[in-house]
Amino acid sequence: MQQVPFDEVTTNAARDAGGWLGALPVAVVATSSEGTIVRWDHAAEDLLGYTPHEVLGRHIADLLHPGADRVLGRSLWEGAATGSGVMGVVTAWHREGRPLDMEIWACPVPARHRGGTTVLVFAAEAEAARRIRGSSAVWDGLFSRSPVGIAILDTQLRFLRVNPALEEMNGLPQAAHIGRRLVEILPDVNAADMERSMRRALEEGRPVVDSRRTGRTPADPDHDHVWSGSYVRLEDTDGRPIGLAATLIDITAQQQAQMAAEKGRRHLALVNEATLKIGTSLDLERTAQELADVAVPDLADAVTVDVLDSLAAGGELGAGLVGGATLRRLAKAPLTGSPVTAALVPLGRTLTFPSGAPYTRALGACRPFVVADFDEQAVAAAAGHSDTPAELLRLGVHSFMMTPLLARGVVLGMASFYRTRPVGPFTEDEVALAGELAARAAVCVDNARLYRREHDTAAVLQRSMLPQHITPPPGIEVAHRYLPASDVNEVGGDWYDVIALDDGRAVLVIGDVMGHGTAAAAVMGRLSASVRALARLDLAPEDVLYQLEAALHDLAEPMLATFLSIVVDPATGRCRVTRAGHPPPAAVFPDGTVRLLESTPGLPLGVGGIRFTSTDVTLPAGSLLVLYTDGLVEARSSDIDARLSELTDLLAEPVPSLPALCDRLLTHLVPASADDDIALLVARVGGGDGGAPGGTG
Incomplete structure (x- = not known):
């Protein structure tokens, strides 16, 4: 095989190409840059006898005469693939088992679909080509037909x-x-x-x-x-x-397809990110801000999120949008550094729109409102309602859309998207993407609304069931606190009580229904009422627990509860401690020492098949008993033993009064946002009101 440099191709092409394409059948073959055959037309099949199925995927040098120098053949295509197009005469091997001399012309072209380089090869029978050589038809034909x-x-x-x-x-x-x-x-x-x-x-x-x-x-x-x-x-x-x-x-079509695919990947990634980042809490403001943050900068350069004012105020949705819309701005992004967001209404501000305003019409229609090209004409259309559009145009906003927040067919608010960068107006795909993000946020906002309503109901129910006035018998002084969980978490079923008995004794009670919400609060109320009734029957503490467990088993949906009762005789200091899976009480003695009272812990009420036992202890006059629920001592990042040790250390420090002791424990042991609700009951046994026992003073 004779290899001819590309410069000879350019000088001879005008003589040769036209004859190939005009008077001869010309095979057109394409290979990858490595020489693998990727195209084999009918003329190539007629010339060498091989069908496309027999040659596609093979190296083109495999079609040379068995005695030919294949290294030279491979170098020919390597030279063509690197850009130095070649022309030459090669001896191929016909499918019928005979040699065939061919003239070829090979040059690189960019691959249309795979990227990289394709080698385009024109081939004709050499003897026939030589008969017509001398004509300028090759180059003319190549020019005219390519x-x-x-x-x-x-x-x-x-x-x-x-x-x-x-x-x-x-x-x-x-x-x-x-x-x-x-x-x-x-x-x-x-x-x-x-x-x-x-x-x-x-x-x-x-x-x-x-x-x-x-x-x-x-x-x-x-x-x-x-x-x-x-x-x-x-x-x-x-x-x-x-x-x-x-x-x-x-390659416009190819580029558009690649850009569409890349845009689709970006949009999918943004939806996935929204799934992870929107709705991480049941807080309206935080959910709105998460929507705004996710959309900037991949979808828009500035975003605001507004919800109906009645919803933001904690009320119901109201009567709709008759007569206009009143919304409250809960989020904007970016929060700082953007002239656009700085020019918009601040967070927390109420916005009122008349019924004819574009904002209200978009809300009422429950579909996006898009101004693809935000210009002087768009500003003029809104001039009667607000001066803000003119300011936004001055700041470079060129495309704008509003997307309603819809959940279960109800309008909850609106997200507005502003674009200032020179990336073109919002497209239909981007409007649909904004709708997906808004729908995700709307569901979370609606969940937050429903949660808030249930939370408030449960909180009212629980507080109504806690003892409103505690009157301990003579010889016992008490202080108590109830701290609900943070707004991020639901109300629980913690409670406490002090029940005076006819013989001068008292029953100190604290419990925790496992679960949250209205159901837990209702069960808590049922148990607390049962405890009061059973304690006044002078039943043994163990029998009281069996009756409480039976009450839990009567529920349609079984629940568990921890429980601690201490029957105290202030005259003698004798105490009977009975536990059902509850944290141990702490005792502070008059000399200032503190210890957790050892007693059989038992298992929570509702487990069933458990034998409850009591432990008797006697406390010196003036000692303190500290009863608490697990929310006081449990923390996600701390060991329970370390937290109990911290509790006893705090109890050993002097305080002026029992209420002050309650406040100290809550201040030092509970973060600003509690994960669980907390009940706390502190009682001084004997000693009257005149002294400060042990660690109190």
Whole structure:
């Protein structure tokens, strides 16, 4: 096989190509840059006898004569793939088992669909080609029939010749090209960038592959296109540059498909991010801010979120939007550093819109309101309702949309999106994306609304069931506290009580229904009422627990509860401690020592099949008993033993009164946002009111 350098191709092409395409059947084969056959047309099948199924995926050198130098054959295609197109004569092996001499012309072109480079190969029977050699039809035929735009330019980058495909791409005849440079005939493309690539190919002698041309031409003046260009230096026999060969392929459709796929991936990633970041709490303001933060900057440059004022105030949704809309601004992004958000209504402010305003119409229609091109005309349309649009236009807003927050068909508010960067107006896909984000946030806002209503109901129910007035018998002084969980968590079922018995004794009670919400509060009320009734029957503490467990088993949905009772005789200091899975009580003795009272812990009420026991202890007069629920001593990041040790250390420090002791424990042991509700009961046994026992004073 004889390999001919590309510079000979350029000088001989005018003589040879037309004959190949005009008088001869010409096979058109395409390979990857590694030589793997990726295209095999009917002419190639007629020429060598192989069907596409037999050759696709094979290396083109495999089709050479078995005795040929395959290393040379592979180097031929490697040379073509790197840009130094080749022309030559090769001996192929026909499917019928005979040699066949062929003339080939190979050159690289950018791959349309896979990226990289494709080697395009024209081939014809060598003997027939030699019979018509001498004609200039090869180059003329190649120019006239190639679907690839081809041009020859001189060393000053002036057009010498263009083929019909390039005339069609540019929308200009060959006469408009000849003698002129690209920057002169196509001012609406990046001609200067292309000429820099051309000069690099001329100066360095290395082909430039896949240099992108973008913009508009007279062929399609209303739409942007993208072309892939490749440039190869033409040389004389002494290697001096004499010009440039350029090929051009329109890859607009491919680019649009890639951009659409990339945009789809970005949108999917944003939806996934919204799923993770919107609705991390049941707080209205936080959910609104999460929506705004997620949308900036991938979807918009500024975002505001407003909800109905009745909803933000903790009430019901109201009668709809009759007569206008009143909303409260709960979120904006970015919070700082944006002139647009700085010009908008601050957080917490109420906005009122009349029934005819675009804002109200968008809410009433329950569909997005989009101003793709925010301009003077759009400002004029809103001038009667607000001065803000004019200010936004001055700050560079060029596209705007409002998307209602809808949950279960009910309007909860509105998210507004503003765009200032030069990335074009909001598209239909982006409007749909904004709707997905708003729908996600709306569900979370509605959940927060429903939670708030249930939380408030449960809180009222629970507080109504806690003892309103505690009157201990003589010889016992008490202080108590109830601290609900933070707004992030639901109300629980913690309670306490002090029940005076006829013989001067008292029953100190504290319990915790496992669960949250109205159901837990209702069960707590049921247990607390039962305890009061059973204690006055003078039942043994163990029997009281059995009755409470039976009451839990009677529920339609079984629940568990922890429970602690201490029957105290202030005259003798004798105490009977009975536990059902509850944290141990603490005792503070008159000398200041503190310890947790040892008693059988038992299992929570509702487990069933458990034998409850009691432990008797006697306390010196003036001792303190401290009863508490687990919310006081349990923390996610701390060991329970360490927390109990912290509790006993705090109890050992002097305080002026029992209420002050309660406040100290809550202040030091409970964070600002408690994870669980807390009940706390402190009692001084005996000693009257005159002294400060042990750690109190």
